Amino acid sequence: MEDFEPKIIAFLCKWCTYAGADLAGVSRLKFSPNAVPIRVMCSGRVDPSFVLDAFAKGADGVLVGGCHPGDCHYAQGNYKTLRRVKLLKMLLKDMGLEEERLRLEWISASEGNKFREVVNDMVIKIKEIGPSPLKKEESK
């Protein structure tokens, strides 16, 4: 358990959170390397099946990053995401996955530091709860 390094997939919307993560880079902020980003045009592009697929393939956590409410580049995509993530969390709970494993965050293009904090915090929390139960079953 000591050397457990969570695998996290981060779906980042192109306009806000991806740019916020870019800013973290430009500002040379240091944080955990566990989250691998995938750029999507909008957080609304995050099909629930992407999240489920990630967990099925062994992700310990999934981060979805979008624009703050009211700021969505595509007007309302992030509201759709908000609803989907709420439903997904209920579904994941029924599947025996802890709520902390799926995280939706609003991170703007100017919030490089917030991106760092969210990733670090997510890594700490997932380290506490351990590897995904789906993964454990697989390895049994």
Add this chain to the structure above:
Amino acid sequence: MDTNSSSPRVGVFVCHCGSNIAGTVDVEKVAQEISKMEGVAYAGSYIYMCSDPGQKLMRETIEKEKLDRIVVAACSPTLHEKTFRINSKNAGLNPYQCEISNIREHCSWVHEDKAKATEKAIKITKSIVEKVKNDSSLTDIEVPITKKAVVIGGGVAGIQAALDIANGGYKTYLVERDSSIGGKMAKLSETFPTLDCSQCILTPKMVEAANHPNIELLTYSEVENVSGYLGNFKVKIKKKPTSVKWDICTGCGDCYPKCPVKVPSEFQEGLAKRTAIYTPFPQAVPNKPVIDRENCLYYQKGICKICEKICKIGAIDFEMQEEIVEVDAGAIVVATGYQEYPLQNLSDYGGGRYPNVISGLKFERLLSASGPTGGQVLRPSDGKPVKDVVFVQCAGSRDIEEHKPYCSKICCMYTAKHAMLFKHKVHDGNAYVFYIDVRTAGKDYEEFYYRTTEEDHALYTRGKVSKIFEDGDKVVVWGVDTLTGKKVEIRADLAVLATAIEPSSGIMELKQKLKVSVDENGFLKEAHPKLRPVESMTSGIFFAGAAQGPKDIPESVSQAGAAASKVLSMFSADFLHKEPLICEINEDVCSGCGICIMLCPYGALEAEITTKDNKETKRSKLNEALCQGCGTCSSACPSGAATMRNDISKNMFKMIEVILE
């Protein structure tokens, strides 16, 4: 569109970016690992992929290895995606079959452990290779441009931007929420570093804008809603009811002297009164009055109507309603400017409590020949001459704990100007200035400051003011001289706070309407702080002036010119090229359920009913020009009929797979 039937030949180019990437990521190992992937025909690294030799190497490799698509593992796609797409196009590939793996901003710059960073760089790059393998060859969509512009904000930046666009030959709507254009600059007394009279240099521009055949002034108006996209915006503008028919009003000015209502004048910063029917200042453009309904006796109590009786031509219209006009525009310039940080927030300095503790703009009105005192420096409390004045710089600026963290930039210079002008008017007076640092970066600015201290003998003290309080009819300023370490107490007639400046009220609502971002201080966020300082992240929307950050007049004017030139270069083409990365409906799969139609924020999808063999079929139909490619439809489509070009779900599953391997 090709279907990628033959097996792809992917080339992967890993950039060292000097030591920016190679310092933390083992670029050779990345190339080595990627070369093992199926479909990868070439993987190599180079010190600077974006350099000429780097791009040449790329083109030569494409030819030599017969590559049909490429991945560049380098910096963020916001920087060089375009460079590499053009380069691959020049090498005969389709630009949309070139993808960027961001291993700098998202990897080498944010991690320290080389092994872990390398591992992550491999994962990111693998996922992008999976993406590019399924990318189709696409062509840009041509969209016609509406060659008209909307400029929001009628201060000096907005006026300049409107004039420059109009002089370029295009219709420009200049929207201003006050009844006159002019903005903050109209309130200033003189301007640094030349001491030009502010109104004398601004009013010719105001008049030029008003008379320009290509400019339509929409004053006393606010932007209500913005829809559409680059080249084809629809801007709904609310014209607030002026209660005066401007089309027939001659601006004679007979009405307002007779109005019985007296309220503090916004233009005079509360130092004088205005009436309920008023123009903000004598040189207002347009020089037509409005009725302030909040204070007018008729609107409040149903009595009076004196102005209606006086107006010979019958221009007063108490029943006037607000009106919404919709204009089409290809581009929008946002120049909404700044406001002063509220004095009330500076309670240690008695801001808002003591009449003789005032803001910089109020002092401008005291100095101004068109001000309430005719340019005499008199105390607001009792109208007595001011002998001793204390200027407090950084009042609310550069204060991370309690106020604004940033430097408001203009205050050092305007305080130097204030002190100088005060000494010019009151020869035996004393001008004391408390400062943290004096920042005079700008042409002729240091010389101006030097003149204030050396010729006009303003007394500068390095240190912060801790407290200001009233004692009798004086204001007492307590501070410390940090150069000598001694406490300083000055009994003065007037204290002028160089208050921080912040974005104008309403910026938060406006940025939501425009879908542009602001930074943590509420200033408009540009697409790139250094290289794209007047563009927003939303194509077709540009910034000018202090709405984007504290700025003085020369900077606002030059930024306005820059924004206008961006608009003009856009308008010089007949069509805009839009990225084809949008939705696609597979008609064979679509069941016509209509979920996507409900979700689309742009109304780009609509139901189409076709009849074939006496059978009606319902399908979703896409309007390519309206679709912006967000993908919300695709992630909700139950049958997978709505897909995103070069971002199909099948890809995503492969990308997830290689990341989690």
